[in-house]
Amino acid sequence: DVKVTQSSRYLVKRTGEKVFLECVQDMDHENMFWYRQDPGLGLRLIYFSYDVKMKEKGDIPEGYSVSREKKERFSLILESASTNQTSMYLCASSSPIPHEQYFGPGTRLTVT
């Protein structure tokens, strides 16, 4: 059974903290994605990666960075967390032709 896992379901951090969100997939997929989801705004793409050490900005990359050192792992980094980054964060992976993206369960991040 295919699986995308995220390091935490719930996370609470303080303003200014550095935050790491980890995502691991076991499907040997080339592509990995980070989205955030907010009420009324749907899912918005933050960053994606189509190969190890490769990354592309999505629609809302400001305030975020990513790291892809290994094929199965894609990390989202908030260098200095702010309250407007309180959100649900979803990771996904897909094969090179992304007919189907597999999503993780999400991490609900609260920044206080």
Add this chain to the structure above:
Amino acid sequence: DAKTTQPPSMDCAEGRAANLPCNHSTISGNEYVYWYRQIHSQGPQYIIHGLKNNETNEMASLIITEDRKSSTLILPHATLRDTAVYYCIVRVGTGTASKLTFGTGTRLQVTL
């Protein structure tokens, strides 16, 4: 980028067919239409995709108009477990860096 327009919400009686419309009037000739759904507190789940022809799988049917400017997702016998937000998405770009842009979707409520 081709944008999609969906009604914000729909209701359907259990056991009846649910027909979810999507408008994508600016779609390009090589862009696919994808449908995903998101059940509460879970990551999105792939349902079906198509280019020109109608498609059917074990979950749903996808009807694309001849001019490709709109499509309809059909759940033939809706159940309470089909209550979810349904996203109609047009694939942006080509090759390995293709990405999916999610809108706000249609909230389908299946009732007894």
